[in-house]
Amino acid sequence: xEKHFLTNVFKExxxxxxxxxxxxxxxxxxxxxxxxxxxxxxxxxxxxxxxQQGYARSFAVDTEGKxxxxxxxxxxxxxxxxxxxxxxxxxxxxxxxLTDCTCWQLxxxxxxxxxxxxxxxxxxxxxxxxxxxxxxKSHNISMIADQAKDRYQRLLKEKPQIFQxxxxxxxxxxxxxxDTSLSRIRKEISSx
Amino acid sequence: xEKHFLTNVFKExxxxxxxxxxxxxxxxxxxxxxxxxxxxxxxxxxxxxxxQQGYARSFAVDTEGKxxxxxxxxxxxxxxxxxxxxxxxxxxxxxxxLTDCTCWQLxxxxxxxxxxxxxxxxxxxxxxxxxxxxxxKSHNISMIADQAKDRYQRLLKEKPQIFQxxxxxxxxxxxxxxDTSLSRIRKEISSx
DNA sequence: CCCCTTTCTTGCCATATGGCAAGAGAAATC
DNA sequence: GATTTCTCTTGCCATATGGCAAGAAAGGGG
Numbered sequence: 001x002e003k004h005f006l007t008n009v010f011k012e013x014x015x016x017x018x019x020x021x022x023x024x025x026x027x028x029x030x031x032x033x034x035x036x037x038x039x040x041x042x043x044x045x046x047x048x049x050x051x052q053q054g055y056a057r058s059f060a061v062d063t064e065g066k067x068x069x070x071x072x073x074x075x076x077x078x079x080x081x082x083x084x085x086x087x088x089x090x091x092x093x094x095x096x097x098l099t100d101c102t103c104w105q106l107x108x109x110x111x112x113x114x115x116x117x118x119x120x121x122x123x124x125x126x127x128x129x130x131x132x133x134x135x136x137k138s139h140n141i142s143m144i145a146d147q148a149k150d151r152y153q154r155l156l157k158e159k160p161q162i163f164q165x166x167x168x169x170x171x172x173x174x175x176x177x178x179d180t181s182l183s184r185i186r187k188e189i190s191s192x
Numbered sequence: 193x194e195k196h197f198l199t200n201v202f203k204e205x206x207x208x209x210x211x212x213x214x215x216x217x218x219x220x221x222x223x224x225x226x227x228x229x230x231x232x233x234x235x236x237x238x239x240x241x242x243x244q245q246g247y248a249r250s251f252a253v254d255t256e257g258k259x260x261x262x263x264x265x266x267x268x269x270x271x272x273x274x275x276x277x278x279x280x281x282x283x284x285x286x287x288x289x290l291t292d293c294t295c296w297q298l299x300x301x302x303x304x305x306x307x308x309x310x311x312x313x314x315x316x317x318x319x320x321x322x323x324x325x326x327x328x329k330s331h332n333i334s335m336i337a338d339q340a341k342d343r344y345q346r347l348l349k350e351k352p353q354i355f356q357x358x359x360x361x362x363x364x365x366x367x368x369x370x371d372t373s374l375s376r377i378r379k380e381i382s383s384x
Numbered sequence: 385c386c387c388c389t390t391t392c393t394t395g396c397c398a399t400a401t402g403g404c405a406a407g408a409g410a411a412a413t414c
Numbered sequence: 415g416a417t418t419t420c421t422c423t424t425g426c427c428a429t430a431t432g433g434c435a436a437g438a439a440a441g442g443g444g
Contacts, residue, residue, distance in 0.1 A: 062337035070329065083326040086318060116311055126278060129321060134275040136328050137262065143335050144368040145254035148401075167421065176336040181401055183423050340431075359391065373431055375393050 005052045006104055009076060013124035023114055023121060027104040032056075032097040039081055039095040044088055047105045048080035054101030055165040059173070060093050067094075069174035072162045078128055079103070098165055148177045149185050197244045198296055201268060205316035215306055215313060219296040224248075224289040231273055231287040236280055239297045240272035246293030247357040251365070252285045259286075261366035264354045270320055271295070290357055340369045341377050 006024045015023070030049070032038060038056065039045055056073040058081070070093060073079045084091035085108060114121045142151055152175055156163065162171070172182040198216045207215070222241070224230060230248065231237055248265040250273070262285060265271045276283035277300060306313045334343050344367055348355065354363070364374040 060333050062333070064337075066337070068333055068336050070333070082322050083329070086322045087326075116314075119308055122308075122314065126318075126321075129318075129325070130274050130278045133321070133325050133328065134279075136325065136332060137275070140328060140332050140335070141252050141254070141260055141262070143332070144260050144365065145256075145258070169421070173336065177400095178402060179422075180403080180424085184401090187423080361391070369430095370432060371392075372394085372433080376431090379393080 006050065009050050009078075009104075010124070013120055013127075015120050015124075019118055019120060022118070026110045026114065027106050030103050030105045032101040032103065034097055034100050036097045036101075037094060038079060038097065038103075039084070039091060039093070041092055041094050042090050043084075044090050045081045045084035045108075047107050048078060048085055048111075049103035049105050051075055051077050051079060052102045052104060054103075055098040055162070056095060056101060057098050057166065057170060058093050058095045059170075067173065069166075069170045072098075072159065072166060072174070074161060074165075082129060082132065143176050148175060148181060149189070151175045152182065152185055153189070198242065201242050201296075202316070205312055205319075207312050207316075211310055211312060214310065218302045218306065219298050222295050222297045224293040224295065226289055226292050228289045228293075229286060230271060230289065230295075231276070231283060231285070233284055233286050234282050235276075236282050237273045237276035237300075239299050240270060240277055240303075241295035241297050243267055243269050243271060244294045244296060246295075247290040247354070248287060248293060249290050249358065249362060250285050250287045251362075259365065261358075261362045264290075264351065264358060264366070266353060266357075274321060274324065335368050340367060340373060341381070343367045344374065344377055345381070 004024055006027060007020065010020060010023065027050070029052075032054070038049065041061065051073055053075060056079055058070045058073075058079075059067045060070055061067050079095060081091050081093055081095065083089065084093075088108075111125075115125060116122075142154070146154075155171070155175065168182055168186075169179040172179040175182065177185075196216055198219060199212065202212060202215065219242070224246070230241065233253065243265055245267060248271055250262045250265075250271075251259045252262055253259050271287060273283050273285055273287065275281065276285075280300075303317075307317060308314075334346070338346075347363070347367065360374055360378075361371040364371040367374065369377075
């Protein structure tokens with residue numbers, strides 16, 4: 001097998017060569033143009049993706065119609081609505097390409113077949129889900145325990161690339177503040 | 193098999209009778225006294241539990257030493273630190289009994305054996321994890337989109353029993369506010 | 385049953401963050 | 415290249431929530 005992008009994605013999963021040869025060809029390469037929706041509110045997720053190139057954002061729309069960023073994604077990341085994909089229910093979130101994107105896509109039925117037949121595949125999948133859970137919980141605790149400025153600085157340190165590709169307004173809602181406040185925080189930091 | 197408490201817990205999982213007979217005896221009945229720790233910061237979770245009777249709380253301690261409630265548990269609920277249990281890493285959270293508790297406990301090795309050998313068991317487990325993820329995300333969005341008063345009223349509606357068994361201080365940190373503010377919110381509501 | 389500890393409430397004032405609107409700057413469109 | 419649209423910044427003031435401390439109320443242990 002020639003070196004496939006997905007070999008990087010799966011390199012930590014303790015897969016045998018045969019397993020990788022069974023798994024990787026199931027993914028289909030798909031492209032999205034900037035602003036395309038990978039998933040829209042009300043639909044049930046039929047796929048998930050690994051991003052080879054580009055940026056994406058997930059967001060929910062609150063009762064007042066304001067959107068709230070829930071996550072950002074780039075090269076190597078899994079893009080998945082865990083709840084909708086696994087519970088087979090309509091999602092309340094949207095996932096949108098922030099730039100043109102190249103992705104590798106897997107559908108639910110194929111996932112299920114791999115999940116139930118390959119032990120290392122389910123171990124790896126479970127691990128990804130639990131890691132997402134951990135990040136969500138950390139974000140949650142940070143929302144309660146930390147000031148907006150601290151959350152901003154942590155994001156800046158952990159995902160500096162997104163500041164090149166995401167508007168401050170979208171970053172602000174992820175941090176739980178308004179773009180106005182984020183602008184003031186940035187000003188304050190730059191004058192330190 | 194006589195009617196076991198856990199048959200209720202597993203009744204939605206599409207298990208065959210044989211599967212239930214294989215799964216349920218693996219759980220061990222354990223008791224905790226009020227204030228006992230089921231899991232303490234720095235330890236790696238070796239077990240998880242279903243609560244038959246009693247109340248428990250999980251919480252994290254922030255950098256200033258203040259504790260933040262992350263969840264409350266009672267009859268029928270699964271009590272598990274997903275991250276520590278599955279990633280086999282030391283936890284940053286604590287789980288403590290709020291009342292005397294009777295629980296059914298499963299250890300990691302037994303879980304793994306059931307998980308990899310019984311398809312319906314892994315489907316049910318994955319579903320539980322995803323539901324926890326969903327609740328965590330909802331809480332997260334609510335922290336950003338809703339006022340403290342709305343979060344309080346939602347909790348009151350969704351988990352009224354916890355108000356009988358948990359101090360307002362512990363509920364306040366779950367809602368992301370101080371006990372002082374919660375007290376004022378309650379006053380305001382009672383005068384409506 | 386009484387004491388001690390913990391929980392809850394309330395007042396006073398401080399602080400973080402929001403809402404709105406105007407202007408500046410940057411980017412997309414024609 | 416000019417125009418339109420979106421993004422970001424800034425000022426003014428409003429509001430939600432916090433910090434602290436004191437008292438009231440409730441609960442637990444000897």
